[in-house]
Amino acid sequence: MTKQLLLIEDIASLQQGYHDALANAGYTVHLCRTGVEGLAAFDETRPPVVLLDLLLPDRSSIDLVQDILAIAPETRIIVITANGSINRAVEAMRIGAHEFLLKPFNEQRLLAAIQNAWIDNDPAPEETPPSPPLQTMGFIGSSAVMNRVYENIRTVAASKATVFITGESGTGKEICAQAVHDLSTRADGPFVPINCGAIPNDLLESEIFGHLRGAFTGAISDKPGAAAVADGGTLFFDEICEMSMELQTKLLRFLQTSMIQPVGSVRPIKVNVRIVCATNLDPLEQMRLGKFREDLYYRLHVVPLHLPPLRERESDVIEIATNALQQFSNEEGRRFEGFSPETENFFRAHRWPGNVRQLLNVVRNIVVLNNGTSVSMDMLPHDFRRSLHSEPHLSSPETVLNTTIPPSFPQASATPSNEAPLNGLIGKTLDEIERIVVQETIARNGGSIPVAARVLAVSPSTIYRKISSWKLQDKALRDRNRAS
Structure with a gap:
């Protein structure tokens, strides 16, 4: 069967070059030079593959991509772009374009893109295809x-x-x-x-x-x-x-x-x-x-x-958690097979400020400290379970300042409930307050220092330096106490 495609390109020399390469490869090419002509030709011929230059003289190529896909959503659209319009190519991909070609490209690259589009467009075999692997490109999630x-x-x-x-x-x-x-x-x-x-x-x-x-000092070899x-x-x-x-x-x-x-x-x-x-x-x-x-x-x-955050990935959280549960169970010699419905619902509802890294840490904690076949709510780490009754995500330093100070730090005497929570910080030095806020922010963001840094509007390296400084201060204090 003859393979037909539509080429929409307004520059005559490029149109001819693309046409000749595709015709020599056995394709039947319908040529158009404007978006209006292209849409009319597409509506009439309905080719499965469209080759579209993103800079057309008469209309927005992004709108044209949307119009073509509205007529036939299964169409494979390959957009052609130059360095100066990469953002437009990415936008076209987001609304459904199949691939983009970055100028300049050679004949082999053009034919490979067209061939891939045809392969992806071929109808599926009648028999039920195998389920896709759970792991894709190193990621997990469908x-x-x-x-x-x-x-x-x-x-x-x-x-x-x-x-x-x-x-x-x-x-x-x-x-x-x-x-x-x-x-x-x-x-x-x-x-x-x-x-x-x-x-x-x-x-x-x-x-x-x-x-x-x-x-430099310490450079003992090349x-x-x-x-x-x-x-x-x-x-x-x-x-x-x-x-x-x-x-x-x-x-x-x-x-x-x-x-x-x-x-x-x-x-x-x-x-x-x-x-x-x-x-x-x-x-x-x-x-x-x-x-x-x-x-x-x-x-x-x-x-x-x-890359989207985990909270925007629908049911991926359960796929990732289940995969991790199986992996960690094998490593630790456990018998876990899955999660209780209540636990799954809790996982879906949680905002996961630390994203996949936080989820993996939680599952690892469960497997190491528990045994059984199904993960129940009482197996979740205590600090993580508390998020069921508290705000799961902090968005600003001000929010942190209005939270309860963790018990690992000395607090001022109890105050009546109608007084501001900030009163718990009164009497402390600025350094002490900074330490409280930073450590609380890290704790409430799944232990992720980069996420805490974004909340506090500083670089992660700033927090790493502060933590190192605090460890040195603590060590010096312990040494003085032992000496006395």
């Missing part, structure tokens, strides 16, 4: 919102563009970056992650670009940096917004030239890496605050991918 994420990952992985992943802490940004790498043409090369928020800024440059022996190790593969910058402004300048130069210069070296080295980065902060807000370079943002923010 909700509609995650299926869109999987499709977007497949699409961006095939390109060479820089990918910018956003999402709350615990949503799986590194898993997403690994999936982009595994599905790309660089899959045989190395995948090298580097966490910009976990490494002190004075060491981060060496971790990325490497150093020579003797370049060390290749992450950029050199990732040559031929993918370099993943996690928590990119935590990078210092000085190092951001050097990273921008690296992105522009593909050249790295190890600390202490006078000769630059050329490397070939694909950049994927991620953050749990709002990069636009970080730019406004002067903490993230605008030119670096636009260099990195080519293809955005957003």
Whole structure:
């Protein structure tokens, strides 16, 4: 059977080039130069695949995608875009486009995209297909919102563009970056992650670009940096917004030239890496605050991918919890098979401020401390069960200040119930109040320091430094007490 498709492209030379490549491959191509002509031709011929340029002279291509899908939702639409209109391509993907092609692309890339669209459009066999695997690209979950994420990952992985992943802490940004790498043409090369928020800024440059022996105190041998190790593969910058402004300048130069210069070296080295980065902060807000370079943002923010929080993933929470329960039960020699209906309902209703990471911690706690075949409500961690009767998610430092101070800190004498909760802080030093607020915020956000940092509008590295300082203070106090 002849395979027909519709091509909507207003530039005559490009239209002819696409047509010739597709015709030589055995496709019957209907040609149109405007959106109005294209919609009329589609309504008349109903081809299963449409190739659509996003810059048309007469109407919005985004509206055209919606109109085509309204007529025939099963249509596979492949949009063509240039670097300057990547955001429009991403918008088209969100409303139902099947794939996008980034100019310039060669004939092989065009034919591969068309072939994939035809394969996806072929009718399913009559026999019942096997159930899809529970685990997809390292993720777990079959909700509609995650299926869109999987499709977007497949699409961006095939390109060479820089990918910018956003999402709350615990949503799986590194898993997403690994999936982009595994599905790309660089899959045989190395995948090298580097966490910009976990490494002190004075060491981060060496971790990325490497150093020579003797370049600084402690550099006892040559060390290749992450950029050199990732040559031929993918370099993943996690928590990119935590990078210092000085190092951001050097990273921008690296992105522009593909050249790295190890600390202490006078000769630059050329490397070939694909950049994927991620953050749990709002990069636009970080730019406004002067903490993230605008030119670096636009260099990195080519293809955005957003990971939804667990609370927006419908029944995925039960799939993830069940999978984790089976895995942890096998590891710990337990016999758990599932959750009671009451526990499942509680899991669905909980907001999970720490997202998947918090859910896994809760399930691990259950398996380690309990035994049985079904997880009941009384097996849930005590602090986690309290959220059934309290606010599950804090959104501001003010909310924290109006909560009960945890018993691990000394409190002022009880006050009448009609007095403000802040009275419990009166008489404490500012340092003591800060410690109370920070630790309470961490506790109420599933133990996640990055989430607590976002609530308090500071960087995670600030909280890590404060915790280290408090540990030193506590140790000094214990030493003085022993000495006395």
